Amino acid sequence: MIAFRALVKKELATLFTSPLAYLALTLVMLVTALIFFDHLRIYNQILFLYASNTMGGFESDTIPDHINVRDSVFFPVLETLGITLIALIPVITMRVFAEERARGTDELLLTLRLSPTQIVVAKFAVTYGFVILMMAGSFVYPAMATVEGGVGAEHLLAVFVGLSLHAIGLASIGLVCSAFSSSQLVAAVASWAVGFVLWDFAWADAFVSDSVGHVLDLISMHPRYGSFAEGIVNVEHFAYFVGLAWLCGALARFSFDWRRVAG
């Protein structure tokens, strides 16, 4: 347990003594703030245009249904951030295992009475913690704006939960890619590619049968976290991300066995 705690501390220290962590945090917070503020500004402009006296005023029922906070602000913010995270999360996860491999310190870890499972758990836990911190930080401004506006704070929380789960799913994929590679660049590119492929299988609808399409839909990440944008928190989608994390943890653990044989 002492070795495990030491490893967690070391992981945290590695993360926060690297400018990369701060850069990633800054980028996510800045991008979220800019996207949210921009959508809010456009939403308000359109709303006031429709609600202006020339269009009949606020009570005249002239505002189309789709001009609302959910469709004009929450959903596009979630969609854009979802895509952004596919590119950003691999930057955080690429070094976690690959750096140890490149430096040869992974062998050292195994000599510290740490089992491969403990190593995997420690690294996954620290990465998940960082990802959640990143998402929480990025939602400070949207939360304040929404609460001040008095519209749908709970709904925004659902959006945040969805994005956090999506980020955790991407981090799990990134960690597996990092575990199977000793090159950080390869790990980053591979996790970007896998994340992008798993993002949404809707493209496959055109040339697969309905049943295969349904299975692909179940594997896709986008339909899973997309419902959070609607304000729906579904336990089934939680289970999907928990399952994904479990599978990725097992694969990362398998990478230690694989290395012993494949080198």
Next chain:
Amino acid sequence: MRELLGVGVIAIGFGVLASLASKPPGWFALANFALGAAAIVLGALRALLRARFAGAPAFRRPLAAGAARVAVALVGAIALERTVAWSGLPPVDWTFERKFEPSPAILDTLRELCGKGELEAVLFADDFDPRRRSTRLLLQTLASQSCLKFRAQRLGAAPEQEEHFGVGTSNTVIVRQLANGRPERFELVDRPTEGTLYEAMSLLADREGGVLWVARGAGEGDLEAGGESGYSGLASALATEGYALHEFVSAAAGEIPDDVAAVLWIAPEREIPDESLATLDRYLARGGRLVAFLEPGSSSGLEALLARWGIEPTGGVVVDPASADLDGCVPGLCPLVYNYATSHPIARGLGPTRMTFFRGARSFRLRKSRIEDQLVPVALASPRSWLDPDPGALTRKTPPERPAGESGDYHPLVVAGSYSRGERETRIAVFGDSNIADNHDLRALYNLDLVMNAVHWAAVREPAITIRPKVAVAGRMQFPIPVQNTFTRFQSLGLLLPELLLIAGALVWVRTRSA
């Protein structure tokens, strides 16, 4: 091996990109998918061969154990997700309008339809229709809580089906019932909301509520009038829930048959002939059912008849200081009711958060003429309410003044009486206002539920009593979030926090380099 896997992943990634750009996917996408799949399969085969022949058995054993762990995790993850999905746990609704919490009415209707055969909902929508998401989620929510099978169909992909069902626009839902031994029945919903879906499903359920006799001839409310003061909305709601309507001129009707579900008497303005009242009295004495709406200040003769049944309408108008100037009403004259006798079937599901709105109402005094009679005040104005004896207060623009010494009391605005007079139980439900059922106010708050549940109770259809879907308050999500106010927040939180973090990162970088 890694090279092959790398090539495979990249090729599939580009295949996906190309597929997104053109539908159906062109040769470039298909070639990339084929190349990617071949590279991954070859890479995996090479990896397996390498593992098979590499190393001593002592190395291969942990490898097999690791592979087994991965297999267990894969099966476990699928089992976990599917178990939760099939457990039918309802999703938690955090939307502003709570629009994905199905009402008891739609769930009851779904259960009823599920007992009759297969039920399917097909959503026809364009890929880029923003309304598609909400409709899909609503139908998925309903499907997760019933036997309803849901599928989405791209608009234009199945022209024969669209022609068969008459689908013309995106975001149209077809609700189909394939009942055993009966031809297919379906309803088209072109503006799908929980309310419109409920109405379509109610029509499919084909309920038999019986015939309601609607009195005419003494200036009663018109069930065919579509204006704000008309009652066409009530007629439509009654038809949706399985009632056939039969209008009768009270003075010329003769005896009211015993098999009538109930008699509906809406706001008579003129004197009802004595013979008509006697006919109604005889019908009630034989175990008849009556739902009456009385306007404050009116005197049609129905009041005296009801008084003989223990429900004595008071003169004047109820003034409830608890209700403010709602919807253009003079403060106090439009009671917002939140006190109900929830033990009575009519008020089932209503409560302090499910209010009803009366645009000027009279009250009732209840006096049993027989000990076994049951008279229940179903909906009451607040304990601060009082009676203004002058019904003309409704036409004035100033709030009535409370007389000295008037402390206020609960005043019943809707009452229900059940009586054992003959072989059948007589049931009477009386509203102290008729506007609650008119086109302007019927769908305000929980008015429709109170009115329809009163009709169901009077017609002895208690299982049909429910709380119906409410129209989402779309306008509330259309309030602006003030940008000017949040601009300060944007600068202080949206920009300052990232700036501080970046400074911290720069300091860490400089220190790391100098160390």
